[in-house]
Amino acid sequence: MKTLFTNWIRLNKLLFLLLALLNFSAISAQEKQQDTTEVEKLDEVLVKAVRVDAKSPITHTNVTKKEIAKRNLGQDIPILLNFLPSVVTTSDAGAGIGYTGIRVRGVSPQSTNITINGIPYNDAESLGTFWVNLGDFASSVESLQLQRGVGTSTNGSGAFGASINILTDAVTKEASGEISNSFGSFNTRKHTVKFSTGLINDHFEIAGRLSNIASDGYIDRASADLKSYFLQGSFVDDNTLIKAIVFGGNEVTYQSWFGIDKETLESDRRFNPAGIYTDDDGNTQFYNNEVDNYSQDHYQLHWNQRYNNYWSTTVGLNYTYGRGYFEQFREDDDFATYGFEELVVNGETVNTTDLIRRRWLDNDYYVINASANYKNNGLDMIFGGSFSHYDGDHFGEVIWAEFSSQSEIRDRYYEGNGKKNDFSTFAKANYRLNDQIQLYADLQIRNVNYETSGINSNLTQFNVDENYTFFNPKAGITYQVNDNNDFYFSYARANREPTRDEFENDPDIEPEQLNDFELGWRHRNGNFSFNANGFVMLYNEQLVLTGEINDVGAQLRRNSGESYRAGVELEAIIPVTPKLTLQPNMTISTNKNRETIVSLNGELQNLGSTDISFSPDLVAANAIVCQPLDNLQMSLLSKFVGEQYMGNTENPESKLDSFFVNDFNITYTLETKTIFDSIVFTGLVNNIFNEKYVSNGYFGSFDFEDPNSPTGITTGFFAGFYPQATTNFLLGVTLNF
Template identity: 75%
Template sequence: MKHFSVAVLAVALTLSSTVSAQNKQPQDTTKTEQLGEVLVKAVRVDAKSPITHSNVSKEELAKRNLGQDIPMLLNFLPSVVTTSDAGAGIGYTGLRVRGVSSQSTNVTINGIPYSDAESLGTFWVNLGDFASSVESLQLQRGVGTSVNGSGAFGASINILTDVVNEDASGEISNSFGSFNSRKHTVKFSTGLMNDHFEIAGRLSNIASDGYIDRASTDLKSYFLQGSYVDDNTLIKAVTFGGSEVTYQSWFGIDKETLENDRTFNPAGQYEDENGVTRFYDNEVDDYKQDHYQLHWNQRYDGNWSTNIGLNYTYGRGFFEQYREDDDFDTYGFNPLVVNGQLVNSTDLVRRRWLDNDYYVINANANYKTNELDLIFGTSYSHYDGDHFGEVIWARFASQSNIRDRYYDGNGKKDDFSAFAKATFKLNDRVQLYGDLQVRNVDYSTSGINSDLSNFVVDENFTFFNPKAGITYELNEINDLYFSYARANREPNRNDFESDPNINPEQLNDFELGWRHKKGNFSFNANSYLMLYDEQLVLSGEINDVGAPLRTNSGQSYRLGLELEAVIPVTPQLTLQPNLALSSNKNTETIRSFDGEIQNLGSTEIAFSPSVVGANAIVFQPVKNFQVSLLSKFVGEQFMSNTEAPASKLDSYFTNDINLIYTIEPKSIFETITFTGLVNNIFDEKYVSNGYYFTFDDDFSNPGIVNTVEGAGFYPQAGINFLAGMTLSF
């Protein structure tokens, strides 16, 4: 808490220059752009909606788009906490909103679900440099509006990719920075050819050695779209994807190592035959993912329009590990006799694979008049994923053959939803909102999992998710709104593996807010009460591949207040603060400790800081130059639901400087933009994420059970920088 008073003096902490105040996003003006917005209209809300949201435009993302993943670009939004396994924002990154894990955040791209259907998580590492192809995104906090795919329990992020450009253009962007980080991007657009056709695309390569030892990242990605447009039709074929090779850094480090060697990475560590400590050079995650989308938007008259979206995603890849002295039983190997000695363990290298196919079809219709805006539609998706493991080298391979699978399983998921939502202007001051969704989920697994045990799940869930709200316009500069939303969400694969009797979670979300806007000044206040039944909270533990584990928590709640503002101090100086205060509680927590059952009563929900804030001080002395001081505060939090002292993460307060300078040459290039970002300028030594575990030690003292605690930490980088230049023509 040593920096908290400083943060308060900095105007309550808050929003980055990359993030606009709510409802500040520029509106599209051309017919082609309006048709483009139809792709996400079914999952987005507008400025007057009673849904709590923030909009981020392409221009705002570009201010800090120097290679870091999308979660890092959203770091300064209200109630957002981000983390990076490699410590520098490139590679495996994640975000939590209102303390809710990424497995409970719904992400869509052009209305197509992107969150993994089986794990429910979002792997931003598979979207290298995707921010360079984003036209805009909207983050809705709480349940939000009805979405395609899994339900939103903390937030939903819906992304719209590049719209059709009328004029031909090109862009070359290069950036370099600390830890040998670099980004190289080439973009182009043909503009509208014959007033109807456009082809646009992007190629990118991002690489970094990472702040953590050997936590390297190599991301190659592409984006290509072909579009046909006329006054009432937009057809877009979009393909994007790429590959990532990331050295593993999900193990974290213990407290002693954190204090003495905070960049140490235990991944790949082993001892050779001479007892010398070495690190396996290919302890990597290697994954490829390709997306193919086809969208047809049709406007029939001044009232009716439709959208059909098709998607196919092909994902495949593995993570590779060197294993020391593993038991033969783990791989189904038979014992051997070597030189007269019985051998039943071996050093080996294994790969654990995921190979999956994902199909989606969305169909929506929109009827709009001056008083009524009605949207209804359906979404269906099918997921088919193979999980299998191979031993690619072993010191003693027993009876195994190359490409043998020591485990082999499959997961299938069918997800169907239908919704209807409407906004109705009752009069000049009152606007009503209603949203009904029915969702059916069928999930089944078969075969053997990585523990060599039968893993069979056959579950079917039907959820009804109603939502309603009202917006009251006090006058031209003040709105009040209230909304209620109910959401239900199924467990994921890891949930079923850790507890076959896991239950789906339920949420009743109440939101009450005030929006004030006068000229360039705006202020938004939102309070929320989220009441959960069987919330799937993070337990603090991780599994053997670094994925966080969850558990049902019975009755729990999140109560909070979110404040954000844009304050123009002078024509050149603007403050953009936000602050989130919350109380996040499990109503009752029961645990086993030292062989005894303990009732701890009400406890803090894991990974849920009660204070999160940010602030941007934006100074623009001349038209083409801007400098911003970006501040972020995250209060202390526990990594367990038992408030165990060993699981506490300390609060932290970081500050970044962002500089942007644009030259407008008279020939060749339209603009030349120089961008600089210095992160953590005060070299704060902080930890943004970790894990906590316990186990019963009943061997050292027979008859006495002692509970042993442990924790792992993911340290983040100290002062570091990124600098880039973009040539636009």
């Protein structure tokens, strides 16, 4: 820790010295930059340190605000990204609202780095991203970039398969307002109000959003009630942008993380076992408040300064406060689990009870980012650093018990704490060697310290004190053959620490390492474009999904020794006519553990090379976009995901079948001359051919005594499935003024 803070102090001294020098340079410059009135360019500086441009040797896709708006009817951001290359999405509730997830190139969600305005968003301990806490956040997104592979150096936990960096709403010059409402299947509705004052006195803007999304869910009782807000105040000058941003909200989601077995999938695919219990009369009941209830508030302050034609700096501060719980009814739980003492009731010893418990998270997260950018005709260089501190309390309460023994309400039956410090510095540069060759280099050093104390939810002492220092180099080259074609090649290394769950399950867990090689060709000719990219991702101790889940539905991972992912990604935009465009993409890959050793029927067996879990060999998508009128657009969106295993043993019982799903999207804009500038009508029919498919699940094994087995032990297997919604629709109207 001493070394960590010493390095941080040194970095601050360096940055303050740099800012002083740059200020002196700006004052003494003979020529002040004149072409800086475009506000959006200053907004984009917020994410320049974590994004790449079109010529960089990094595989990426950009998504604009306009593209997001076409299907933004309440579904979470992962679902809106479903048709991008190599992407597979899933929804616990089945309809894209509530708990959703995204996998890119088959890599687990924990391995996708998420930033918002350059601020890390991944949960510090689980490394996952809980999109449910960002209800209707798509309505406040200016643009986002999905980088596949390791990508460029970023803030927070490094990208280990993909990164998504989000830029929130840009400053607008003109005052505006928006009222958006949508309704659809499963009693889904979204209500959004947005406003912007525009630039007041050419310098100040206040903008904001209030949203409420609610849905009953496709899965029984998998309801979601998401309330959120976004507010920003901005000051902009010719060379200065200062933004104060506050966003957050509250989510109440009925649990649907248990999935269902194969027999139930065939007989009642919407069944939800969460909250099930048997009352005193022997009747099956469901506890009506088996919910996840969590609030999260983010406070960001950003200062972008352009000093002259060459230098600019960015400083970002963040504080996030998260708190909440999930509530469960528990039937016949042992007293010992909660520290209760045995009771004698009517002459009988009582040591079990029905009860209701809450398991809490209460955390604080602080981040400071700083970067400086130097750019001239041939060189674009960025260097800077990021420091974050996380402090999270984990505790459990019993709020009601049929037999409560000596306990008092709100007694904590376990209590622990986790602290994490993450410090990184980086330097990256694009250098144009000549008119054809551009070189890219990126060096990052990252130090992570993670400490835990107290008792975990398994009621065992949980003490971790680990410190990791990672060196992540990256390099690449882009060769521009002509105005229509360029080729690129890049190499990148990434290292990532284990999560809290992984330390709990295996005290000897190892960090994972990835060496990523990307080779690509980009072709453009007018409105036609074609991109081809080959990748080889070589892993050491990759933390692959085992297929199993814990008692709160989180997927478990373990080290897998040596493994690899290799494949080809193809994407194109094909204008068939001025009114009709095709937008296909396809990923063909092989994803293998080089050696898999498991215990089967009481004996260790080497299965050799096996498929990595949740890694289909084929993922493809296509959009047929028809625009018969300037204000009318219709799209047929298709997605195919090949078969995949939910475990790493290629067990037939763990296989998810391939699926092919089609959506239909229509938007019509009515220009008016009344109090509204325009009225936008949007329609979305998901799964128009009523495909009954499953995009996610879990798989595990158990041993039982068997006198007929040579070893006396037989291994059994279990599987669970998360069915997705059949045909459903969403309709929306947006009033712009």
